[in-house]
Amino acid sequence: MLLTHAEAESLLYQEARLLDERRLEDWLGLFTEDGLYWLPMAEGTDPLREPSLAYDDAGGRAQRVYALLHTRHHSQIPPSRTLHCISNLEMEPGATDTEALVRCNLVVYELRPGHRQQYGMGKMRALAGRGEYRLRFQDGWKIALKKILLLDSDQPMTNLTFIV
Amino acid sequence: MAAAYAQLIREAPDDFRIHTSLFTDPAIFEEEMRRIFEKTWVYVAHESEIPTAGDYRTTYIGKQPVIVSRDDEGNIHVLLNICRHRGNLVCRDERGSAGTFRCNYHGWVYKNSGELAGISHPQGYPESVGRDLSGLLPAARVATYRGLIFASLSDQVPSLEEHLGAVRPYVDLWADLSPVGEVRAHRPHSFAYEGNWKFQMENGADGYHPRFVHECAFQTMAHFLSRPVRDSSGMQDIGAIRGFPGGHSILERPGMVGIDPSLFREYTDLLAEQHGIERTQRIIAGYNILIFPNVYLMDSNIRVIQPIRLDETVVHSHYTELCGIPDYVNVARLKDVQWRLGTTGLIGTDDMEIFAAAQSAMQASAMPWLRLSRAMDSEVIEPSGERRADINAESSQRAMYREWLRLMSAS
Ligand code: FES
Ligand SMILES: [Fe+2]
Numbered sequence: 166m167l168l169t170h171a172e173a174e175s176l177l178y179q180e181a182r183l184l185d186e187r188r189l190e191d192w193l194g195l196f197t198e199d200g201l202y203w204l205p206m207a208e209g210t211d212p213l214r215e216p217s218l219a220y221d222d223a224g225g226r227a228q229r230v231y232a233l234l235h236t237r238h239h240s241q242i243p244p245s246r247t248l249h250c251i252s253n254l255e256m257e258p259g260a261t262d263t264e265a266l267v268r269c270n271l272v273v274y275e276l277r278p279g280h281r282q283q284y285g286m287g288k289m290r291a292l293a294g295r296g297e298y299r300l301r302f303q304d305g306w307k308i309a310l311k312k313i314l315l316l317d318s319d320q321p322m323t324n325l326t327f328i329v
Numbered sequence: 330m331a332a333a334y335a336q337l338i339r340e341a342p343d344d345f346r347i348h349t350s351l352f353t354d355p356a357i358f359e360e361e362m363r364r365i366f367e368k369t370w371v372y373v374a375h376e377s378e379i380p381t382a383g384d385y386r387t388t389y390i391g392k393q394p395v396i397v398s399r400d401d402e403g404n405i406h407v408l409l410n411i412c413r414h415r416g417n418l419v420c421r422d423e424r425g426s427a428g429t430f431r432c433n434y435h436g437w438v439y440k441n442s443g444e445l446a447g448i449s450h451p452q453g454y455p456e457s458v459g460r461d462l463s464g465l466l467p468a469a470r471v472a473t474y475r476g477l478i479f480a481s482l483s484d485q486v487p488s489l490e491e492h493l494g495a496v497r498p499y500v501d502l503w504a505d506l507s508p509v510g511e512v513r514a515h516r517p518h519s520f521a522y523e524g525n526w527k528f529q530m531e532n533g534a535d536g537y538h539p540r541f542v543h544e545c546a547f548q549t550m551a552h553f554l555s556r557p558v559r560d561s562s563g564m565q566d567i568g569a570i571r572g573f574p575g576g577h578s579i580l581e582r583p584g585m586v587g588i589d590p591s592l593f594r595e596y597t598d599l600l601a602e603q604h605g606i607e608r609t610q611r612i613i614a615g616y617n618i619l620i621f622p623n624v625y626l627m628d629s630n631i632r633v634i635q636p637i638r639l640d641e642t643v644v645h646s647h648y649t650e651l652c653g654i655p656d657y658v659n660v661a662r663l664k665d666v667q668w669r670l671g672t673t674g675l676i677g678t679d680d681m682e683i684f685a686a687a688q689s690a691m692q693a694s695a696m697p698w699l700r701l702s703r704a705m706d707s708e709v710i711e712p713s714g715e716r717r718a719d720i721n722a723e724s725s726q727r728a729m730y731r732e733w734l735r736l737m738s739a740s
Contacts (some may be wrong), residue, residue, distance in 0.1 A: 206518075213663070214650075214663065217674070218665060220664075227553070228553050231552055232675050236544060239679045240679050282689060283685070284685035284688055323521040323523070326678045
């Protein structure tokens with residue numbers, strides 16, 4: 166059965182909730198085994214040969230989550246509070262019973278609580294990007310590709326150590 | 330003023346201190362731009378970023394906007410990106426390709442060599458206009474070494490080779506990571522941090538901090554042994570720091586971080602064919618090379634430090650692809666350097682967290698002196714002026730601040 170608009174929406178909302186609640190090990194479970202989490206630096210780049218902000222296969226995601234949850238990762242002490250907002254969701258035509266391509270806009274609000282006297286603390290910021298999700302049916306719908314092209318993907322970034 | 334700088338850097342045989350105003354005084358920042366960035370060789374770009382005639386990229390030498398261009402004959406120019414008419418920026422794009430640059434204010438046109446090609450509506454001027462203007466102001470000196478393009482806004486500088494001095498053989502080792510001696514610098518991972526530019530300059534050759542600041546990366550590496558990473562368990566006790574006259578320095582970190590080239594036999598065989606086994610071992614040993622005042626060369630990246638304001642710095646970390654080696658080795662190198670030093674990488678981001686925190690704390694005047702005296706007593710001083718000590722030494726930072734003081738105090 167084709168993925169419905171409502172089902173796509175609820176999968177993306179679920180992902181947003183897991184990230185915002187820092188249930189990152191559960192987040193890992195949303196991906197297919199060969200799934201990718203990709204923040205390109207520009208449209209049309211080859212992620213194996215040209216730099217990306219992030220290009221994580223299963224191993225890369227597991228390492229990122231491990232670093233965030235189980236190590237002294239200074240740029241996440243205290244951790245970022247995030248709020249992932251998904252909108253403008255569109256289903257690309259050409260979906261099959263097992264594959265679907267969903268596009269959306271993503272805004273992430275982020276805050277590290279702390280003294281305003283300290284650079285980077287106590288100040289809310291917003292990141293915005295265009296999302297492309299390739300979803301695949303494998304014991305339920307899973308993420309085969311999460312690709313977010315941030316509006317400022319090729320501009321100098323400050324502390325992008327949380328998961329977009 | 331010049332004499333006053335000597336008060337801010339205190340050196341005794343067993344003590345080296347710098348004053349926090351180097352990080353917090355806006356007047357000192359302005360003077361640094363003038364006395365350091367406009368008076369010495371500054372790294373501006375890598376040749377591979379402008380490979381063909383007409384290619385250009387824009388950047389800054391301190392506060393001065395410049396265009397690094399390749400003219401129709403293939404010559405490299407470093408031109409002040411300021412219109413000779415009324416001072417508008419001539420080129421806004423970060424990179425591109427163009428035969429001419431046309432100022433968008435009143436339409437004056439410059440060739441990609443900088444030469445003034447045309448003044449719009451010239452009949453409005455007396456005939457003499459433009460005759461005194463050759464075109465965009467060029468940097469006083471431009472030179473390249475192993476693909477690295479440097480420029481100086483002052484002509485009172487030694488040759489680039491002389492300026493690089495003792496660090497030059499290390500630049501050769503770095504460039505020879507490619508068996509054909511050619512690297513390609515990619516679009517950078519770019520960071521902005523809220524802290525002074527000297528924090529990043531101090532940090533890249535600071536072997537004392539990794540076990541603390543990079544606990545996260547080392548723990549994660551240790552947990553996931555599948556990556557081809559070098560064994561980091563014995564780190565911190567091997568390797569060396571070498572500080573040089575001119576402010577440059579080397580962090581030698583054999584076995585510390587990065588991919589292990591010896592796992593890629595096909596690659597190291599190519600190097601050995603070219604350079605022999607002994608030199609190959611030196612090439613792949615692993616160095617962070619600091620070229621004062623604004624660039625680091627590391628195994629897989631060129632890290633360029635761009636001061637913006639007293640408490641704001643941008644760092645561009647260009648992944649460097651090696652020409653003439655198997656593709657899969659470059660794929661592994663990119664993955665590794667992105668994982669460590671990329672925008673979301675585990676190492677670079679934690680460094681910048683410290684820079685912002687240090688800048689925050691130093692706003693306070695309660696603790697005015699910073700200590701950089703580690704290993705002053707054990708440092709070996711060579712006749713050449715090289716000072717060498719163990720990897721935890723602060724020899725690099727001392728070398729840098731000696732050069733800082735020399736330039737800031739020059740009349
Ligand atoms: S300022 Fe450039 S043409 Fe007038
Ligand atoms: Fe570091």
